[in-house]
Amino acid sequence: MSFRNQIQISETKVPKAAIGLLIFVLCFGLFIVGYDQGQLFSLVQGEQAYSDLWVHEFAHDMRHAAGFPCH
Amino acid sequence: MIILDSLSFLVVAVISGAISGTIFGLVNLALVEPYLDRAIGIEVQNAVSAGEEVNPIEHVNYRFWQKGGEVVAGTILGMSFGALLGIVFVFGRKLIHGSNIKKALVLSGVIWLVIFMIPALKYPANPPTVGDPDTINYRQYLFISFILISGFTALGLSIIYHKINRKSSFKLLAVSVIYTGIIVGAFIAIPPNPDKITAPMDLVNGFRIMSMLTMTIFWVVLGITFGLIWDKLKPHEPTQFKTI
Numbered sequence: 587m588s589f590r591n592q593i594q595i596s597e598t599k600v601p602k603a604a605i606g607l608l609i610f611v612l613c614f615g616l617f618i619v620g621y622d623q624g625q626l627f628s629l630v631q632g633e634q635a636y637s638d639l640w641v642h643e644f645a646h647d648m649r650h651a652a653g654f655p656c657h
Numbered sequence: 658m659i660i661l662d663s664l665s666f667l668v669v670a671v672i673s674g675a676i677s678g679t680i681f682g683l684v685n686l687a688l689v690e691p692y693l694d695r696a697i698g699i700e701v702q703n704a705v706s707a708g709e710e711v712n713p714i715e716h717v718n719y720r721f722w723q724k725g726g727e728v729v730a731g732t733i734l735g736m737s738f739g740a741l742l743g744i745v746f747v748f749g750r751k752l753i754h755g756s757n758i759k760k761a762l763v764l765s766g767v768i769w770l771v772i773f774m775i776p777a778l779k780y781p782a783n784p785p786t787v788g789d790p791d792t793i794n795y796r797q798y799l800f801i802s803f804i805l806i807s808g809f810t811a812l813g814l815s816i817i818y819h820k821i822n823r824k825s826s827f828k829l830l831a832v833s834v835i836y837t838g839i840i841v842g843a844f845i846a847i848p849p850n851p852d853k854i855t856a857p858m859d860l861v862n863g864f865r866i867m868s869m870l871t872m873t874i875f876w877v878v879l880g881i882t883f884g885l886i887w888d889k890l891k892p893h894e895p896t897q898f899k900t901i
Contacts, residue, residue, distance in 0.1 A: 615737025648730035
C-alpha cells in the first residue's frame, strides 16, 4: 500500500487598492499632525492661512509630544 | 489563493489606530501637558518682558482649545500609524510565529524602533521655547530625511533578508551590521538641530523622557489593539456564506 502526502500551500493575495488607501491615510495624517504650515487651509483661505496656521496651532501640543519639529 | 478582505483589513488598521491614538492623546494630557504648560508659561513671560500684551483669559481659552486639539491630533496620528502597521503586518505576519497579537506587537516594536526611537536619538523631542520659527522648514527636512533613511534601509534589508534562502544566524547578523553602519553614517552625515537650547535643562529632559514614554505606550497599545481587532474580524479568512 502506498501513501501520498499532499502539502497545501495557501497564498494570501493583498488587495492593492487597500494598500494604496492606507498609504494615503499614512501620508495625509502625518502631514496634518507633523508638517502642515498653512498649506492645507491655503486651498480655501489663500495666503492668510500661512500666517494663521490653524492646523499647526490645533495640532501644536501633539506635534511637540510626538517629537515633530515645531515653531 | 485567499484574497484578503479589503474592508475588514482597512477597518482593523484605521480603527485600531484611532483607538490607540485617542488613548495616546489622553495619556499625553496627563503626562506631557505639565511640561508643555511650563514651557509655554516661559514663552508668555518672555513675550510680556518684551512689551507684548497678553490677555490671560484669551490665553487660557486658547490653551484649552489646543489641549482638545492634542486629543484630536492623537486620533489622526494614530490612524496614520495604524495604516503603517497594517501595511507592514499584511506583508510581515507570516514571517513571525505565534498569535496575531504577538505578531502585531513585534511588528509595532520594529516600527517604533526604526521610525521613532532611532530618529529620536539624533533629533530628540523639544518643548516649546526651544525651536526657532525661522529654522522650522530646515528642521522638518532634517527630521523627515532621517526617518526616511532609517525606514527605507530597514525595509530594503528585510526584503533582502527574506530573499536569501539560507537559514543561518549569519544572515541576521549581516543585515543588523549593515543597518547599524548606514544609521551611524547618517548620524555623522546629517547636520544636527541648529537651534540652541535656552530653556532650563530639567524642563527639556523631563519633557523628552515623558514624550518617549507616551510614544512607547502608544506603540504597545497599537500592537495589542491591532491584534485583537484582527482576531475579531479575521480579514485573512475566506468569506463564510450562510445558508438561510
